[in-house]
Amino acid sequence: MSNITIISNEKNWIEQTAINQLEALANLPGVVQTVGLPDLHAGKSPVGAVVVSEDVIYPHIVGGDIGCGMGLYDTGIESRKFKLDRWVTKLSNIRELADIQTDNPYEEPSPIYDLGTIGGGNHFVEFQVVDKIYDKEVCMALQLDEAMLMLLVHSGSRGYGQSILNTYDNPQGLAADDEQVECYLTEHDNAVLWAARNRKIVVNKLLAYLGYTPRPKKLIDCQHNFIERRGDRFIHRKGAVSAERGPIIIPGSRGSLTYVVEPTKNTAMAAFSLSHGAGRKWARSLCKSRIRNKYDRDTIRQTKLKSRVVCHDTDLLFQEAPEAYKNIDTVIDSLLQFELINVVATLRPVLTYKG
């Protein structure tokens, strides 16, 4: 078995199923390094995982949502002008983002059928305000202005990435000299590109819908499902972010803070990768029964941070409740303990929209 590194500490619980899944990946032919980040949890393929291989790629490790990631935008609107009740009402009037017209501003036709939508599951759009600045210099370099309202988009390549996986998926992987590898990686790169474009389009149309001239400024956009070619190696990241592309965003749940962090230079032991979020703690199927008596259909739409969430699917709100996720502070503590990050700032959610 290739070497496995688990980035975690005694306070950060990781389910055994996820570890077993990670070990299975470490045993695949050609795998030379495997990392479980503190947000590791079980999935079709484990999430919060990094798999480094030689001479072979495994499209199924990355999965169907190629290019999925987090885009953090400055809305151009001052936080003090945020209108909670008015925006909640406005957003409640649309059933999904597809109800707002989408214009493709790019020359090529979009390979994403549902351009301008975020999809379901754990995807979201969230207005956030700056909670605390920890590193003024990095914030200056990022142009992160504490007076401004932020918009964080979590979405991916929608059906497009899935269609790419369907074309190239093979449990044996693809040998690096197989001509299919270049074809897959070309399409993969296009999915990464269009997933990021999609996040930007969502920001623009949402601001326009709320009545603002959209002039958002991209602060950070980091994908967490993708393959990076690094020399003769391939770094598969599933729910894991590159630590070599500047500061990244690690959101908690809708009921906790989002962290902006800067990678240190010590990330080789983590295959140059960092966490993508808090990580799921409860299986979707268990959530509703566990917290049903704690909430009703109104209170599940508010959080202890006094933020609100607009979503027409009440079942999904239970599946995505803050309780279903690990404590983001514990995840951050693990990364700090391994000296993989420095905290730059924290952001506080004020209004979340889910499809």
Place this chain on the structure above:
DNA sequence: ATGTAC
């Protein structure tokens, strides 16, 4: 996660 598979 999915213009939601069987």
